[in-house]
Amino acid sequence: MLTIFGKRHQGTHCDGLSRRDFLRVGSLGLGGLTLPNLLRAEAAAGRRESHKAVIMIFLTGGPPHQDMYDLKTEAPDEVRGPFKPIATKVPGIQICEHLPEIAARMDKFVAIRSIVGSEGGHSQFQCTTGWKPTMQPPGGWPSFGSAVSKLQGPVNQAIPAYTSLWYKWNEPNPGPGFLGAGYGPFEPKGEDRKNMVLNGVTLDRLDDRRALLGSFDRLKAELGDSEVAAGIDSFREQAFGILTSSKLADALNLAKEDPKTQQRYGRGDDSKRLPSVPQNFLAARRLVEAGARVVTLNHDVWDWHDDNFKNAKAKFPVFEKALTALVDDLDERGMLDDVTVLAWGEFGRTPKINNKAGRDHWPRVSCALMAGGGMKTGQTIGSTDRLGGEAKDRPVHFQEVMATLHHNLGINVNLATANDLAGRPQYLVESGVQPLKEVI
Numbered sequence: 001m002l003t004i005f006g007k008r009h010q011g012t013h014c015d016g017l018s019r020r021d022f023l024r025v026g027s028l029g030l031g032g033l034t035l036p037n038l039l040r041a042e043a044a045a046g047r048r049e050s051h052k053a054v055i056m057i058f059l060t061g062g063p064p065h066q067d068m069y070d071l072k073t074e075a076p077d078e079v080r081g082p083f084k085p086i087a088t089k090v091p092g093i094q095i096c097e098h099l100p101e102i103a104a105r106m107d108k109f110v111a112i113r114s115i116v117g118s119e120g121g122h123s124q125f126q127c128t129t130g131w132k133p134t135m136q137p138p139g140g141w142p143s144f145g146s147a148v149s150k151l152q153g154p155v156n157q158a159i160p161a162y163t164s165l166w167y168k169w170n171e172p173n174p175g176p177g178f179l180g181a182g183y184g185p186f187e188p189k190g191e192d193r194k195n196m197v198l199n200g201v202t203l204d205r206l207d208d209r210r211a212l213l214g215s216f217d218r219l220k221a222e223l224g225d226s227e228v229a230a231g232i233d234s235f236r237e238q239a240f241g242i243l244t245s246s247k248l249a250d251a252l253n254l255a256k257e258d259p260k261t262q263q264r265y266g267r268g269d270d271s272k273r274l275p276s277v278p279q280n281f282l283a284a285r286r287l288v289e290a291g292a293r294v295v296t297l298n299h300d301v302w303d304w305h306d307d308n309f310k311n312a313k314a315k316f317p318v319f320e321k322a323l324t325a326l327v328d329d330l331d332e333r334g335m336l337d338d339v340t341v342l343a344w345g346e347f348g349r350t351p352k353i354n355n356k357a358g359r360d361h362w363p364r365v366s367c368a369l370m371a372g373g374g375m376k377t378g379q380t381i382g383s384t385d386r387l388g389g390e391a392k393d394r395p396v397h398f399q400e401v402m403a404t405l406h407h408n409l410g411i412n413v414n415l416a417t418a419n420d421l422a423g424r425p426q427y428l429v430e431s432g433v434q435p436l437k438e439v440i
Contacts, residue, residue, distance in 0.1 A: 051155045052338050052373075052409045053288040055326070056144070056296045057281070058124055059319075059345040060169050061303030064359050065367035066351065066388035067312055069095050069111040069380070079351045079387050082309055090378045098316040101324040102369070107378040108327055108336070110370040110439055114382025114391040117398055118347040118363035122303070124166075127344055128174035128296065130402030130429055138421040139178025144402060145294035146176035146183040147428055150418050151411055156291030158247040160186035163287050165280045165297035167270075174296065178420040185296070188252055251290035254279055264325040266318060268300075276300040276315070278322030285329055288339055293409065302345055305358040319343075327371045340373030340408045342401070351389040365391050368401060373408035375439035399429040400436055407435040 066072055071085040071094065085094035088106035095103050095111070102109060119126060125133045128143040142150070145162035154161045164174065164185035176183040250256060261282070268276035276299060284295040299319060304311045323343060330336040348366035349359030365384055371377060382394035403413045406428055413433065417425035 051291065051293075052340075053292060054144070054148075054294050054340045054342065054373075054405050054409065055281075055284045055288060056128070056294070056405075057323070057341070057343040058127055058166070058296065058298040059300070059302045059343060060124075060298045061122065061301045062345045062347045062349060062361060063302045063367065064304065064308055064312065064349040065113065065365065066349070066384075067096055067308070067359075068099065068316075069367050069369065070113045070384055070388055071096060072351075072384075072386060072388045075351070075387050078353050081353060083312070093378075093380055096312075096316070098313060099320050101320045105324055105327065108331070108371050110375060110377050111380045112344075112368040112370070112382060112396050112401070113380055113384060114393070114395050115344070115348075115366045115368055115398065115401070116364065116391050116395040118366060120347060120361065120363035122169075123346055124174055124298075126398045127346060129177070130399040137178055137424070137426055139180075140175075142177035142179045142183065142418070143174035143185070143296075144405060145174070145185055145296055146179050147418060148294050148406075148409060148411070149176075149183045150179050151416055152293060152409065154291065155293060156247070159251065159287070159291035160248075161293045162186065163188065163292050163295050165283060165295065167275060167277075167298060169298070169301070178426070179418060188248070247290055251286045251292075252283060254282055254286070257282060257286070261325075261329065264321075264329070266321045266325070268318065276318055278318055278325075281322040281326045282329075285326055285335075289333070289335065299343075304349070305354065305360055306356040308349070308353065308358045310357070323369075330372060336372040337374045338372075340375070340405055341371040342368060342405065343370075344368035344401075348388075351387040362389070364389060368396075370401075370404075370439070373405075375404075375408070377439075379438065381436065381438050396436070397433070399433045403429050403433050404435040404439060407440060 066079075067081060067083050071083060072080055073085060074080075084097045086097045086100065086103055087094055088103040090106045093106055093111070095106070117126075117132075119132045119134075123133065125131070125141075128145075129141040130144070131141045143162075145164065149161040152161065162183070162185045164187050166174070166185075166187070174185070176185075254262060262279070265282045266278040268278050270277045277297075278299070280297045280299070284297055287295050299322070300315055302315075323341075327336065327341060330339050330341070345366060347361055347363040350362045352359075354360055365388070382396055383392045384390060385392045406413050406416070411428070413428045413435070417427055420426050
């Protein structure tokens, strides 16, 4: 929470600032992390000249691969289901009839039909780190966004390098692992968004509080804690700069967007535990445009053990409207070659339809859809067998996708490392893993 002021009451400092509010101003807290510390950690990596970015969309619960991009028309009824394939803009590629907008833009997409190696649980871990949650180094593997924040730092000091628009479902949001809290995601959701603006606080009052914090730094220096005080001012200046520049708050304020553009993405209900919020696709684009390197978001619940096809008919259109609006928007703004878009889930669904007209968990194979990033699009990668239960050719591992994301940002996974808590350098992916050769 970014709380800048409060009611004056007893126990205040000489400018009327309470001790409680002083602590909040001093920490400028972002999800338990102080903003100056976040900026300090990001600055250690410096800046890059170009601004490549990734928007990762997690389809929580596991989307049904065989009902989206890999329909099995020759399978038995209890496997095939009622959906029919339709032609796409790319000759020879067919996808589900309930995804016509994606079909019309298939030349901008890459459908991966043969992702393997899921550990099988409802977890974002593999999709956000590339690793299985077993055999982790001390502190745990960092999420993709945290690794990018560590290696590349911010594009613009007013915009955190890694922003997460995730809604919690059954586990904490992806974190920084052994990199430490300084590389965790900025999470501007719910009440935190409201506190991103300085309602009722003039720049004069903010300057007064900056002077107050400076006096405490001088006191620390006089007491001999010069190492703590040294260099802290520049990061606090950046923290104040984020608030006073309004750049981040503006990026998150969708009211500043053309109403026609908002309508293109659609709107959803964010009152549920894990809501369908297509407007977050638009927020992701605005954040990247403002300077974010990585934006992650999750969209709806795809865990359809019951009524798989009823759910798909209702939810596919909302998803593809937001996704195609995002890709079109990036393309029209000249950003698509620089921004990689990825939509995927933790596993696939069972070939056989259960007695509740649903599909259950199936870790043996799943799917993903990618766009942008300067990749060779208009193709599919891999295939599955007649029942959609096993990878038939070109199995694709999570880490290959992760390596591709890093490659698209200009990070060489064969060279880049980050030290774990024991001081040992750790590579971003396992030895020998390379980006997808089909798209680069």
